[in-house]
Amino acid sequence: MTNDNTIELKGTAAANSTVTFYDGSTKIGTTTASSTGSWDYITKVLSDAKHTLTATATNSSGQISAASAAVAVTVDTKAPAAPTIAKDTVNSSNQAVVSGTAEANSTIKVYDGTTQVGTATTNSSGAWGLTTSALSAGSHVLTAKATDAAGNVSVASAAVDPVIGSGTSGSTGSGTSGSGTSGSGTSGTGTTAPAAPKIASFSTDSGVAGDHITNDKTLTLAGTAAANSTVKVLDGTTQLGTATADANGAWHYTTVALPDGKHSLTAADTVSGVTSKASTVLDVTLDTAAPDAPVLLSDVTSHHRATVTGTAEAGSTIKVYEGTTLLGTGATGADGHFSVTTSGLKTGSHTFVASATDAAGNTSALSQPIDPPIGSHGGNGTSTVEVTNVRPHWDHTATIKGTADPNSQIKLFDGTTSVGSVTAGDNGKWSFHTSDLSGKTHAFTAEQVDTTGHVVGTSSGEAIIGTGRSNTLTGTTGNDIMVGKRGADTFEFASNFGHDVIKDFAARGSAHDTIEFSKGVFDSFASVLSHAAQSGHDVVIATGSDTLTLKNTQLDKLNSHDFHFA
Known part of the structure; x- marks a missing residue:
C-alpha cells in the first residue's frame, strides 16, 4: 500500500525485447529492455x-512471452479524517488518559502543542485510547493526528x-435526616445518568x-457513548433505531432510506435503565433530485478560447464539454448565472454542451448545444498572425516573436489576461518582451486587431513557458512553441496537436524531461x-498532419524513458 500514485517498476526480460505493462487487462505503457535484459518503467498517475500489475516481453520476431507474476499495489492518496478525542482525564501520575x-487500523499520535506525548493504534472499529507521558503542572492543549x-x-x-496539578473534587450525596430522641438519619442515593453520546461523523457526504448535503439516502453514523450502552438514534423526535456501543464506547448505525429534506439527527444512550441527555444535533440535508439542464446563453470567442455564459441551479458546478472532452469548469452564483472560459481551441466549428452538478453531487442532463466558430475573422479580411519563436532570458523575462499583416497592431495575452501590445513591421514581423515570468507557467497568445479595435485574427497556437522547476506543459490543437527551462518537465500532447516545437528538451541528466x-x-x-x-540538428516526429520538433536533439540519444503513453 502506498500514497505514491506514480509507481516505478524494475525487472528483467529478454535482452532488447519490448516490455509491455498491464494493470489488470488494461495496457498502461511499454519500455525496452537493455542489452543485459534489465528495464525500469514509471507508470502514469x-x-x-x-492495481494488479503484470508485464510481457515481445522479441524482435514478434513472439510474446507469458505474463509475469502479478504485483498487487494499492494506491491511497486520501488523508484520513481528523480523529476525535471523546474523553480526557488526568491520573495521579500527572498523565492525561485520552x-x-x-x-x-490507523496510527494515532497525540501532541501537546508540537510535542508528541503518546501514540496508539485504532482497532477495527476505529476506537483508540492511550496514556500520555507525564505532563508538567498547568494547562495543556492536546490534539491528535491519524x-x-x-x-x-x-x-x-x-x-x-486538561489541567495538571489542579486536583479533583469528589461529589457528595445528600441524605434525609431522621428525627427522634436518639434517632439517626440515613444517606439517600441516586443513579447518575450517563454522559450524552457524540455523533462524530456520517457517510456518505x-x-x-x-457541507452536510448528500444524495445518499442511507446514512451511516459513527460516534462514541458510554461503553456497552444502548444508543438510540432519532430524527427530530422520531426514533430511527438503536445501536450498541462496544467496550471502548464506539458505535455505528446505518439508517433506513430517508426522504429528501432536512434531517436533524441526535443520539441518546441508556445505562442500567437511565437515559442520557441528547447529543448535539447533526443536521443533514438529503437531496437526490438532479438539477435541470443548464441553459447556454452566449459563447463569445477571443484568442482561440470561448467564454460560455448561461443559467443553471444556484450554487451548482458547471462543466462545459465538446463531445466527451472537458473544456472548462465554473460555478453558478446566487442568481444562477455562470461564465466558463474554455481551454485553447483549434480554428473551425465547435459544438459545446454543459452539465450542472449540485451540492449533493447530483448531475443534470446535458444542455442544448451551441456552436461557436473559432478563429473566424471580421469584415476587414483575413489575418495571418502567428507566434513563431520564444527566447527566455536570465532575468526571468522572455522575448516572443511572430508574424502578422505588415504594420498591424498585435495584442498579447497570458491566458486570458492582456499583457501588452506591439506593432508589426513593414515585413510583418513583430517582437514582444515580457515582464518577470518567475513563479508559474505561462501560455501566451497573440491577436491582430484592426483600426477600430476589432479582432481580425488570433494565433493558432501558444508560446508556453515553464518556471524553471518541474512543470507539466500541455500543448493545444494549434502550433505551439514550448520552453520548459530548467527542471524535469513533462510535455503533453493529445490528438491533433498541430505543428509544435520544444526548444529545450533534455533527454538525460538530473533535469530529464519527458514527452x-x-x-x-x-x-x-x-x-x-x-x-x-533526424532533420539537421533537430528531431522531427510526424503523425498524420501533426509534427513535433525537438530542437538541438539527436535521434540516437532518445530512449524509452523519454516517453510516456497515457
Whole structure:
C-alpha cells in the first residue's frame, strides 16, 4: 500500500525485447529492455484503488512471452479524517488518559502543542485510547493526528485542554435526616445518568465534502457513548433505531432510506435503565433530485478560447464539454448565472454542451448545444498572425516573436489576461518582451486587431513557458512553441496537436524531461521511433498532419524513458 500514485517498476526480460505493462487487462505503457535484459518503467498517475500489475516481453520476431507474476499495489492518496478525542482525564501520575475514534487500523499520535506525548493504534472499529507521558503542572492543549496504512496524515483533531496539578473534587450525596430522641438519619442515593453520546461523523457526504448535503439516502453514523450502552438514534423526535456501543464506547448505525429534506439527527444512550441527555444535533440535508439542464446563453470567442455564459441551479458546478472532452469548469452564483472560459481551441466549428452538478453531487442532463466558430475573422479580411519563436532570458523575462499583416497592431495575452501590445513591421514581423515570468507557467497568445479595435485574427497556437522547476506543459490543437527551462518537465500532447516545437528538451541528466503522448497518437516507443527522423540538428516526429520538433536533439540519444503513453 502506498500514497505514491506514480509507481516505478524494475525487472528483467529478454535482452532488447519490448516490455509491455498491464494493470489488470488494461495496457498502461511499454519500455525496452537493455542489452543485459534489465528495464525500469514509471507508470502514469494511477487512481486510488488496488492495481494488479503484470508485464510481457515481445522479441524482435514478434513472439510474446507469458505474463509475469502479478504485483498487487494499492494506491491511497486520501488523508484520513481528523480523529476525535471523546474523553480526557488526568491520573495521579500527572498523565492525561485520552480516548476517541479515528480511521480503523490507523496510527494515532497525540501532541501537546508540537510535542508528541503518546501514540496508539485504532482497532477495527476505529476506537483508540492511550496514556500520555507525564505532563508538567498547568494547562495543556492536546490534539491528535491519524496516519493510515499508506502513510497519509490527517489534519489535527479538535483540541482538549486538561489541567495538571489542579486536583479533583469528589461529589457528595445528600441524605434525609431522621428525627427522634436518639434517632439517626440515613444517606439517600441516586443513579447518575450517563454522559450524552457524540455523533462524530456520517457517510456518505457526497458532492461538496463538509457541507452536510448528500444524495445518499442511507446514512451511516459513527460516534462514541458510554461503553456497552444502548444508543438510540432519532430524527427530530422520531426514533430511527438503536445501536450498541462496544467496550471502548464506539458505535455505528446505518439508517433506513430517508426522504429528501432536512434531517436533524441526535443520539441518546441508556445505562442500567437511565437515559442520557441528547447529543448535539447533526443536521443533514438529503437531496437526490438532479438539477435541470443548464441553459447556454452566449459563447463569445477571443484568442482561440470561448467564454460560455448561461443559467443553471444556484450554487451548482458547471462543466462545459465538446463531445466527451472537458473544456472548462465554473460555478453558478446566487442568481444562477455562470461564465466558463474554455481551454485553447483549434480554428473551425465547435459544438459545446454543459452539465450542472449540485451540492449533493447530483448531475443534470446535458444542455442544448451551441456552436461557436473559432478563429473566424471580421469584415476587414483575413489575418495571418502567428507566434513563431520564444527566447527566455536570465532575468526571468522572455522575448516572443511572430508574424502578422505588415504594420498591424498585435495584442498579447497570458491566458486570458492582456499583457501588452506591439506593432508589426513593414515585413510583418513583430517582437514582444515580457515582464518577470518567475513563479508559474505561462501560455501566451497573440491577436491582430484592426483600426477600430476589432479582432481580425488570433494565433493558432501558444508560446508556453515553464518556471524553471518541474512543470507539466500541455500543448493545444494549434502550433505551439514550448520552453520548459530548467527542471524535469513533462510535455503533453493529445490528438491533433498541430505543428509544435520544444526548444529545450533534455533527454538525460538530473533535469530529464519527458514527452507524454495520448494513446490515440502513439502507444509505444517503437511507434514513436517509426515516425521520427533526424532533420539537421533537430528531431522531427510526424503523425498524420501533426509534427513535433525537438530542437538541438539527436535521434540516437532518445530512449524509452523519454516517453510516456497515457
